[in-house]
Amino acid sequence: MDAKAIREQFPILHQEVNGHPLVYLDSSATSQKPQSVIDAVNDYYREDNSNVHRGVHTLGSRATEKYEGARDKVRSFINAKSTAEIIFTRGTTTSINTVAYSYARANLQAGDEIVITPMEHHSNIIPWQQAAKATGAVLKYIPLEADGTIRLEAARETITPNTRVVAVSHVSNVLGTVNPVKELAAIAHEHGAVMLVDGAQGAPHMRVDVEELDCDFYCFSGHKMCGPTGIGVLYGKRDLLEEMEPVEFGGEMIDFVNLYDSTWKELPWKFEGGTPIIAGAIGLGAAIDFLQEVGLDAITEHEKELAAYAMEQVRMIDGIDIYGPEERAALVTFNITDVHPHDLATVLDAEGIAVRAGHHCCQPLMKWLDVTATARASFYLYNTKEDVDRLVDGLVKTKEYFGDVF
The missing domain is CATH 3.90.1150.10 (Aspartate Aminotransferase, domain 1)
Structure with missing residues (x-):
């Protein structure tokens, strides 16, 4: 891989900061964007700007095709079975909160356990703290080794028949630890628990196969993988997503609305209330094209x-x-x-x-x-x-x- 040639495709890197050529070493917070992604977002606003799914006019059709095309690119990128399992969100934080609110609060009760680790980003701690408080569940932590890794033996001791959710980062944003999420998912499933992976630091940097990992949920953000800010993904196994209730209600996610009751659209749209993040999704699709080309x-x-x-x-x-x-x-x-x-x-x-x-x-x-x-x-x-x-x-x-x- 020719990193210097790749660097040429990122306009923001061709500048001086305080009189010196920029060295950008903060991609874990947010990555920079190649020209192809910038062009994809610009082209949408310049040529195709319209809402999706609702209009029958040409702009609406083109916007919908690009938006849903991006969803299929995400599906292929992480090897999900169906686009129905790909929910567009605002980012990893929203994706985790959706699961913690919609799945956990509906399925947890007093005495159940939620297992995470001390290395988690706040976005993978606070939602579970809140879910535990709301349901009476117990929040537990897999202890870390001195070097900031996890021993599977420690995970087996922490995850019990009372565990209902295991939520672990694929990669620590501080330690750089790459966690054994496939093995942790297997342990979780032995006890009937579901496995959520915070993939914010995983998906941008390594090949992710949700079928191979056998995780139940995988969450990541576009802005850390050369895509725009404000767009993210919640992958969930279809049977789990089917059982979950939406967390936002309004236009786009409904099937029929009556005066006193309503029904929801099928997956994935029941979780995408309101006008979706169209340009962001299109930009994420372009970022995936770029990463896969490299x-x-x-x-x-x-x-x-x-x-x-x-x-x-x-x-x-x-x-x-x-x-x-x-x-x-x-x-x-x-x-x-x-x-x-x-x-x-x-x-x-x-x-x-x-x-x-x-x-x-x-x-x-x-x-x-x-x-x-x-x-x-x-x-x-x-x-x-x-x-x-x-x-x-x-x-x-x-x-x-x-x-x-x-």
Whole structure:
């Protein structure tokens, strides 16, 4: 894979920040967009802008064809059985909340268990906290190993016959841990529980096959995989989605409306009330085309090489703590002794290097790590070893700067 050639397709990367060529190392928060995605969204608004499913005029037909075409691209991308199993949402957060509200609250009762991990993003913690409070269910956590991984033995001890939901991230957005979600799904199913995978950091970076994983729900966002913001996906097994009630009510999701009662459309539209995120879905479809043209296996391999190189180079700097396992996804999370992550990120920004600093929407994990915040450099298909070298130079300068200050 030629990352430098791929980089040329991303207009935003061709700029200087604070007098330096931009090095963008914050793709775990949001990825940049290739020209093909920008063009797809622009073309919809310029040529096909219309609502979908409702009109019989030409613009409406073209918009509907592109919108539903994007749904089929998503289906193929994750190897779902049917487009009926692909629900467009605002993002991973909305997708998880939909399951926590519509499935969990309808099926949980006092004494049932919801099992998650301490490494989860807030979007995969708070919905389950609320579901537990509403139903009397118990929220449990699979303990982490010292390196931030999960032992399947610990999962088997935590998941019991009382467990009804297991919800785990495919990849940690802080530690880079790639969780054994296929094996966890099998354990969940042994006890009659359903398995939800937070795929926000998984789908952009590796081949996802929901049939092979045998998860019951898989959630991800378009903006982390070269697509637009405000569009996401909830995959669910059809039999589960059929049983679930919608969480938003109004136009588009109805079949018949009477004065005192209504019925819903079939899947997937019963979960897509109101005017849907048409341009976002079309842009997501274009992003999937782009990623598949590059090849998910090639992206995964490129990112593994970058992560290994980054770990090797950053470790050579004294006074840096790196968090997470040796084998990891394409990110490095760290702290410099006696330098607050926000100060570190500010100095790096002055060098044109964009990294993330803070708790990364993972406050329970920060407590587990015994830190208040960390810095994170995350990589994607458009990053190169030269970007890592710029990061390392920036970290050395940061140490020198704060060494002089103190």
